[in-house]
Amino acid sequence: MASGTLYTYPENFRAYKVLIAAQYSGAHIKIADDFVFGETNKSEAFLKKFPLGKVPAFETCDGKCITESNAIAYYVANDQLRGKTDIERAEIIQWFGFADSEILPASCAWVFPLLGIMPYNKQNVEHAKDDVKKALTALNSHLLTRTYLVGERLTLADISVAMTLLHLYQYILEPNLRKPYQNVNRWFQTVIYQPESMAVIGCFKLAEKTLEYDPKKFAETQGKSSKKEKKEKESKKESKEAKEAKESKKEAVEELDPTDIALAAEPKTTNPFDALPKGSFDLDDFKRFYSNEDEAKSIPYFWQKFDPEHYSIWLGEYKYNNELTKVFMSCNLISGMYQRLDKMRKGAFASACLFGTDNDSSISGIWVWRGQELAFTLCPDWQVDYESYSWTKLDPTKEETKELVQQYFSWTGADKEGRKFNQGKIFK
Ligand SMILES: N[C@@H](CCC(=O)N[C@@H](CS)C(=O)NCC(=O)O)C(=O)O
Numbered sequence: 282m283a284s285g286t287l288y289t290y291p292e293n294f295r296a297y298k299v300l301i302a303a304q305y306s307g308a309h310i311k312i313a314d315d316f317v318f319g320e321t322n323k324s325e326a327f328l329k330k331f332p333l334g335k336v337p338a339f340e341t342c343d344g345k346c347i348t349e350s351n352a353i354a355y356y357v358a359n360d361q362l363r364g365k366t367d368i369e370r371a372e373i374i375q376w377f378g379f380a381d382s383e384i385l386p387a388s389c390a391w392v393f394p395l396l397g398i399m400p401y402n403k404q405n406v407e408h409a410k411d412d413v414k415k416a417l418t419a420l421n422s423h424l425l426t427r428t429y430l431v432g433e434r435l436t437l438a439d440i441s442v443a444m445t446l447l448h449l450y451q452y453i454l455e456p457n458l459r460k461p462y463q464n465v466n467r468w469f470q471t472v473i474y475q476p477e478s479m480a481v482i483g484c485f486k487l488a489e490k491t492l493e494y495d496p497k498k499f500a501e502t503q504g505k506s507s508k509k510e511k512k513e514k515e516s517k518k519e520s521k522e523a524k525e526a527k528e529s530k531k532e533a534v535e536e537l538d539p540t541d542i543a544l545a546a547e548p549k550t551t552n553p554f555d556a557l558p559k560g561s562f563d564l565d566d567f568k569r570f571y572s573n574e575d576e577a578k579s580i581p582y583f584w585q586k587f588d589p590e591h592y593s594i595w596l597g598e599y600k601y602n603n604e605l606t607k608v609f610m611s612c613n614l615i616s617g618m619y620q621r622l623d624k625m626r627k628g629a630f631a632s633a634c635l636f637g638t639d640n641d642s643s644i645s646g647i648w649v650w651r652g653q654e655l656a657f658t659l660c661p662d663w664q665v666d667y668e669s670y671s672w673t674k675l676d677p678t679k680e681e682t683k684e685l686v687q688q689y690f691s692w693t694g695a696d697k698e699g700r701k702f703n704q705g706k707i708f709k
Contacts, residue, residue, distance in 0.1 A: 387412035397498025554628030560591025637700030
């Protein structure tokens with residue numbers, strides 16, 4: 282069975298292809314948790330392995346490097362997903378091409394201006410709308426008599442095409458716009474609401490209203506270009522001709538490089554924790570201490586520094602433990618939640634543990650965050666997973682709380698049913 286490390290930024294629809302395929306096959310995928318998009322993938326060490334500096338990128342346990350999301354998904358998949366016959370395998374490759382050539386460019390050209398990632402150009406967007414319509418119409422006819430794109434069961438073709446449609450269904454295809462494509466809608470929902478998909482992308486919501494164009498967004502996005510990039514841009518002495526050329530619409534669309542585009546695709550909201558008083562607990566300092574020292578030192582350090590007026594401690598217990606099967610799938614559930622909560626790291630720390638073994642396990646964790654309220658309610662982006670857990674605020678003065686912190690921070694003990702600690706993951 283395939284295993285290795287996946288490099289990606291959170292919520293990358295291309296990485297989703299890989300992670301969903303792995304959910305089906307049981308491949309063991311570790312997501313590189315120290316990956317910083319725009320930094321790690323530009324580093325010498327990364328470029329040595331992956332010369333284009335693009336993600337997703339995958340390194341197998343024995344050091345082989347693979348790029349291109351479809352190829353990585355293929356590598357981590359199982360025989361069912363890869364197609365059973367030559368004709369099925371050929372059709373799957375056909376749908377990879379369809380997704381990347383017929384859907385993706387049109388989807389980006391329509392969605393990105395609305396997200397403020399590209400300047401809005403009416404002609405380009407109208408052209409993209411036509412292309413999306415053509416692709417969806419073809420897909421709709423194909424799916425009139427079929428449940429899945431290839432053969433009678435779900436394959437990589439479904440995963441790849443559905444993930445490439447994700448942004449369109451998320452931001453654009455409000456009920457009226459998606460109405461003509463009932464077969465595609467039915468198939469898309471079949472794919473994304475499979476437990477294997479939900480373990481990766483959470484509970485996806487179809488667009489209720491098409492995102493509207495907001496000229497301010499693009500200006501804000503441009504402001505997000507790295508300082509270095511800005512300096513380079515400023516110092517570039519452009520000739521008159523070059524300046525004129527830049528004014529052409531085509532070049533305006535190319536003004537942001539791919540790193541900027543992906544960085545800009547990240548939500549541009551301010552961090553909700555910024556609105557809460559900082560208090561005296563330096564969470565980053567504690568995270569550093571916890572990473573570098575063993576628990577015999579870091580847990581007393583936590584209690585020495587913890588500021589109960591401005592921070593709170595919570596026990597989060599997964600509500601659906603009886604549905605948990607394989608241990609690695611449950612661990613992916615925790616990693617997926619952490620990924621989706623990426624922006625919450627700034628004001629939070631957690632240690633989530635899996636207790637038990639395959640088909641008999643539970644997930645729970647101790648969370649610490651700035652503020653006294655349930656932090657997930659502060660931001661809609663943080664609400665994908667939290668309702669799958671019951672949350673109990675703990676009293677930091679109580680001995681039970683001290684014991685729980687001790688247990689979860691040091692990855693020991695057992696759950697309430699006596700299942701022994703198996704694996705832990707830190708959110709920091
Ligand atoms: N065809 C590739 C595309 C990969 C790609 O373009 N990745 C983007 C982010 S989603 C990237 O890493 N861009 C960084 C760069 O170009 O510097 C795939 O499917 O994996």
